[in-house]
Amino acid sequence: MPLQEPVLTKRIPTPPFGDFSQRKLISYEDFVATGGYVGLKKAIDMQPSDIIDTMKASELRGRGGAGFPAGVKWSFLPPQDGKPRYLAVNSDESEPGTFKDRMLLDFDPHILLEGIAICMRACQLDTTYIYIRGEYHHQAKVLNAAIDEAYANNIFGPNSIMGKINDREPRCFVHRGAGAYICGEETALLNSLEGKRGWPRIKPPFPAVAGAFGRPTIINNVETLAMCGPIIDRGVDWFKTMGVARPEGVPPHVPASYGPKLIGVSGHVNRPGVYEENLGITVREMIEKYCGGMRNGKKFKSAVPGGIAMGVLGTDQIDAPLDFDIGRNFGCLGLGTAGVIVMDEDTDMVAMARNVVRFFSHESCGQCTPCREGSNWVYKTLKRIEEGNGTTADLDLLLEVSGSQGAMPGTTICGLADGTNWAIKTFLNKFWDDFESRVKPSKIAGYSLPVLV
Amino acid sequence: MPWITKNSGTMQIDTREEAYLDEALKAEIEANIIPRYPDRRAAMLPTLHAVQHKVGWLPAQALKEIGEFLGTAPAEVMDTATFYEEYWLTPKGKYVIWVCQSISCELMDRESLMTKLKAKLSIEPGETTEDGKFTLMNVECLGSCGTAPCALVDEKLHENLSVDNVDAILDALE
Ligand SMILES: Cc1cc2nc3c(=O)[nH]c(=O)nc-3n(C[C@H](O)[C@H](O)[C@H](O)COP(=O)(O)O)c2cc1C
Ligand code: SF4
Ligand code: FES
Numbered sequence: 211m212p213l214q215e216p217v218l219t220k221r222i223p224t225p226p227f228g229d230f231s232q233r234k235l236i237s238y239e240d241f242v243a244t245g246g247y248v249g250l251k252k253a254i255d256m257q258p259s260d261i262i263d264t265m266k267a268s269e270l271r272g273r274g275g276a277g278f279p280a281g282v283k284w285s286f287l288p289p290q291d292g293k294p295r296y297l298a299v300n301s302d303e304s305e306p307g308t309f310k311d312r313m314l315l316d317f318d319p320h321i322l323l324e325g326i327a328i329c330m331r332a333c334q335l336d337t338t339y340i341y342i343r344g345e346y347h348h349q350a351k352v353l354n355a356a357i358d359e360a361y362a363n364n365i366f367g368p369n370s371i372m373g374k375i376n377d378r379e380p381r382c383f384v385h386r387g388a389g390a391y392i393c394g395e396e397t398a399l400l401n402s403l404e405g406k407r408g409w410p411r412i413k414p415p416f417p418a419v420a421g422a423f424g425r426p427t428i429i430n431n432v433e434t435l436a437m438c439g440p441i442i443d444r445g446v447d448w449f450k451t452m453g454v455a456r457p458e459g460v461p462p463h464v465p466a467s468y469g470p471k472l473i474g475v476s477g478h479v480n481r482p483g484v485y486e487e488n489l490g491i492t493v494r495e496m497i498e499k500y501c502g503g504m505r506n507g508k509k510f511k512s513a514v515p516g517g518i519a520m521g522v523l524g525t526d527q528i529d530a531p532l533d534f535d536i537g538r539n540f541g542c543l544g545l546g547t548a549g550v551i552v553m554d555e556d557t558d559m560v561a562m563a564r565n566v567v568r569f570f571s572h573e574s575c576g577q578c579t580p581c582r583e584g585s586n587w588v589y590k591t592l593k594r595i596e597e598g599n600g601t602t603a604d605l606d607l608l609l610e611v612s613g614s615q616g617a618m619p620g621t622t623i624c625g626l627a628d629g630t631n632w633a634i635k636t637f638l639n640k641f642w643d644d645f646e647s648r649v650k651p652s653k654i655a656g657y658s659l660p661v662l663v
Numbered sequence: 664m665p666w667i668t669k670n671s672g673t674m675q676i677d678t679r680e681e682a683y684l685d686e687a688l689k690a691e692i693e694a695n696i697i698p699r700y701p702d703r704r705a706a707m708l709p710t711l712h713a714v715q716h717k718v719g720w721l722p723a724q725a726l727k728e729i730g731e732f733l734g735t736a737p738a739e740v741m742d743t744a745t746f747y748e749e750y751w752l753t754p755k756g757k758y759v760i761w762v763c764q765s766i767s768c769e770l771m772d773r774e775s776l777m778t779k780l781k782a783k784l785s786i787e788p789g790e791t792t793e794d795g796k797f798t799l800m801n802v803e804c805l806g807s808c809g810t811a812p813c814a815l816v817d818e819k820l821h822e823n824l825s826v827d828n829v830d831a832i833l834d835a836l837e
Contacts, residue, residue, distance in 0.1 A: 294701065306765035306804035339699075344712075344749045345761075345805055347818040383699045388708055389748035391803060405707025405733070407746035423701050476767040476808035483809045518766055549808065551767055565766050569803050575746075 212487065213452065217440050217470050218433065219486040220244065222317045225500060230483060233317050235352065238359035241320040247365070249439035253328045254372060261332035261442065268446045269465050270438075273472070274300050274394075274431025275517065275546050276625075277534045279465050280438075284333050286418035287426050295376060296427040297335040298403060298417075299326060299435060301342040301349075302387060302394035305517035306569060307549035310472035311432035313484045315342075315349040318436075319356035325435030326382060327365055327372060328442055333428050336378040341399050344388040353384050391573035395624045396429040398575065409575050410624035433472055453489040454533045467533035467545075477513075477552035478505045489533045489545075493523065496532070497552060508554035512641070516546030518566045519629025521636030522553075541639070543632040559644040563637040564592040570630040581627035584615045588634055595648050603652035605645055609638060676723035683718050683725035684710075684732055692732075703733045707743050711750055720751035748802070756791040756798035758836050761815040764801045767808035772825075776812055777801070779826045783833065797833075 216227045221244055223232040241247065253261050266281030287295070299322070303311045314322060326338050342350050360382070361367040370380045385403055387393050393402045397411035400422050421427025441449050454467040467489040473496060474484045480502030487496070493513050497503060504510060512522045515532060521542040523530055530540045537544035553562065571585035588611055594600045612634035616627030638645055696709045710733065714725050721744055730737035744750045762768075762777055777788070784792050784799055791798040807813045810822035821832055 303806050304804060307767055307808050308804075309806045309808050312806050343806065344747070345802075345815060348820070381699075386708065386712060387747070388712065388750055389802075390746060402708065403705060404702075405704040405735075405743060407743055423705070474809060476811060477770045482811075514766070551770070551808070553770060557770065561769070562766060565764075565769050569765055572803060 212491070213470050216486055217452075218314065218321065218436055218472055221321070222313060224483075224485055225481075235316070236318045236320065238320060238356070238363055241318070241324075245443070246320055246439070247324055249441070249443035250324050250327050250331075250365070251371075253331050253442050256442075258332050258334055261328065264442060264446060265332065265438065268441050268449045269468050270434065270441060270449070271465055271467070271534060272431055273433035273437070273547070275305070275519075275544075277465075277545060280430060280434050283418065283430070284329070284428060286416065287333055287428070288419060290334055290376060292376060294337055294378065294423075294425055295333070295335045296422045296425060297326060297329055297333070297338040298396075298399060298422055298427055298429045299338060299340040300394060300396065300399060300429055300431045301340055301346070302391075302399060303346075303432075303547075304343055304391040304394050304573075305519060305547055305549065306566075307476055307514055307551040308474060308517050308547040309476070310474045310484050310547065310549065312346065312349060313472070313474075314432055314436055315346065315353060319353050320360070321436045321439060322353075322432055323356060323360050323365060323382070325438035327360075327380070328438045329428060329430065329435060330375060330380055331372050334375055335428060336375040336380055338380075338382040339385045339403055339422070340383070341385050341387060341393070341403060343393075344386050350384055350386055357382055357384065390575075391569075392575045392624075392626060395626065398624070399429065400427065407575070409577055410626075412623055437469065454531070454535075465534070467535065471532070471548050473532060474547075474549045475501050475552060476549070478508065478554040478557070479503070479552050480505050487532075490531045492529045492531050493550060493552075494528045496550060497528075501552075504552070504554055506554075508556065510552070511555045511557050512553045512559070514549070514551040515540075515542055516544070516548040516550065518551070518569065518633055519626075520544055520546040521632040522640060524640040542636055543628065558596075559637060559641040560592065560596045560648055563634060563645075564589065564596050566633045566637070567592055567630065570626060570633070574626060575624075578622040578627065580615045581622050581630065584611050584627070585630050588612050588630070595645065598648065600649040601652040601654075602646070602649055603654045604649060605638065608634060612638075676727075678724050682728055683722060684714055684728040688713060688717060689732060704735050704739075706733060707735070707740065708747075711740075711744055711747075715750060720754050723752075754791075757796050758817055759798045759800060759815075760833075761800045761802040761805070762788075763803070763805045763807075763811070763813050765804035765808075767804070768812040771811040773812035775826050776814075776824055776829060779829060783830075796836075 221236045262284045270280045271277040366380050366382045368379045390408045392398045393408040395410045398408040402408040417427045450468050453469045456466040471489050476482045485500045510528050527540050534545050567589045571589045574581045576582045591604050612631050615631045616622050696706045726740045727737040730740045788799050788801045812824050813822045
């Protein structure tokens with residue numbers, strides 16, 4: 211069933227409920243006039259632990275890429291000890307194909323601030339840092355202005371309607387990054403917040419136990435937090451009428467794909483943009499119903515389901531539903547950010563694979579050898595193939611090298627290497643002919659090794 | 664790529680009398696930025712941004728001054744600053760044009776855009792025009808893939824670019 215009414219895009223006109231051209235910045239007054247901060251008021255009347263239980267019951271899963279249930283994450287915090295505890299909002303949004311958080315920040319910053327306040331109240335966090343990528347200059351300004359409005363209206367600050375948290379006044383700040391994709395990885399984000407290089411940390415300890423400045427820290431994506439106000443306001447049952455329920459026979463601890471999701475579509479479609487739909491909508495429906503079909507009437511060749519780290523869908527997988535099970539069911543890493551990149555029949559898959567690996571090679575933080583060296587070798591090999599100088603041995607080598615990045619748990623610190631691995635693996639496996647037709651036969655006999663995962 | 668090292672062991676740094684991180688800027692950061700964090704080092708990124716905003720780039724002397732101000736070794740300031748692409752440790756042109764090169768922009772033909780820019784400015788990505796006016800850069804995804812191809816000119820994003828509309832944007836900067 212399609213989305214019946216807009217939720218995250220309630221105030222951001224979006225087809226079919228509204229028109230892109232009608233979008234404008236929502237002020238504090240506009241937000242309150244349209245039911246904003248009602249969720250927060252309800253949260254203030256609840257016990258913090260009840261808010262967490264509600265979030266758990268909603269089964270809201272993280273919208274930043276990994277899909278971890280937010281309520282469960284919130285319940286990992288240790289008991290309060292009177293010292294500061296932090297919320298770090300992940301607004302780094304640098305994964306190619308992903309531009310959804312930007313839309314919320316551009317037009318409805320208070321929906322994020324309400325979610326932040328609810329999370330601070332539920333988890334008893336006194337200080338929030340919104341880590342926003344450096345390139346989002348305009349969005350950082352909008353956010354700062356919205357935070358000023360929120361202080362002026364006692365959402366945060368000395369007279370906050372939340373009272374004191376950990377004996378401190380609730381505070382909220384913007385912290386700007388400076389151009390590094392890896393700072394979206396949650397522990398790299400923390401290092402960057404602390405004024406260091408954005409190097410991911412070895413886990414454990416997990417941030418909920420020892421995060422920013424060594425203190426308990428919750429890290430959530432912008433869209434995840436933006437969903438909290440509507441859930442607290444309208445309830446778990448309402449939220450669970452949207453999206454995909456658990457299939458029959460699946461045990462209740464396995465999270466389902468409830469709720470609506472912002473889906474950003476880019477590439478070869480007539481009307482790219484960020485749309486809101488229930489989880490479970492198919493790639494085909496997104497293209498045909500929302501994006502005005504394929505550009506120039508071309509045929510569909512492939513799509514990235516949600517940011518390039520997820521890999522690609524094959525030509526015959528256009529009916530894949532965009533939900534958190536897409537990885538398992540369609541041979542990719544997962545839903546990721548639901549930033550769908552559509553490619554038409556004329557697309558050069560070798561060039562696209564090269565583009566994707568260049569990204570990961572460039573953005574590798576350099577700590578782990580398989581990621582730093584591996585991605586660079588894969589990039590060079592793909593360039594060689596693209597330029598017509600590759601051999602069949604290169605294809606074997608590609609599968610071997612890419613398959614050993616991140617695939618073996620413990621060989622790399624963070625998930626960036628996994629992304630590289632899945633991107634290459636799916637490009638090669640699903641578009642093998644495109645690659646094979648570009649290479650010459652190798653004279654190295656018997657090179658081919660099986661890929662063991 | 665932050666792990667590329669340079670042979671700089673014997674390099675002398677250029678210094679000047681006047682501080683880059685002057686008293687006014689220090690006072691502003693002390694009042695508005697430092698109180699946000701539990702320790703001074705956390706003000707590193709905001710301070711680097713502020714100094715770069717004022718000076719245009721980050722001379723070595725400025726890194727030393729930031730180290731003193733925040734109570735960290737200059738080498739640690741350097742360590743942080745070299746990691747991030749937006750910090751300039753060498754001078755740049757008056758305007759920096761960052762053209763996205765990631766997948767959605769490549770799908771939407773950022774290549775012809777770049778070819779046109781290179782020809783118009785007679786420079787390659789990474790270079791600055793002789794008159795010091797423009798620096799041209801390739802950059803990864805700018806988070807605006809739905810309006811690809813796009814480019815950031817300093818702090819302003821330009822969307823849905825093409826060989827036909829890019830002239831107007833540059834000409835407006837003349
Ligand atoms: C290499 C890498 C990059 C990431 N980039 C982002 C990002 O830009 N934004 C984001 O919200 N999460 C990003 N994540 C996921 C975060 O680590 C983290 O899971 C997420 O912010 C948690 O929030 P959520 O549970 O609300 O989704 C990234 C992860 C990895 C491994
Ligand atoms: S996997 Fe790559 S990006 Fe992640 S910590 Fe290791 S080197 Fe850095
Ligand atoms: S790919 Fe160019 S803005 Fe995202």
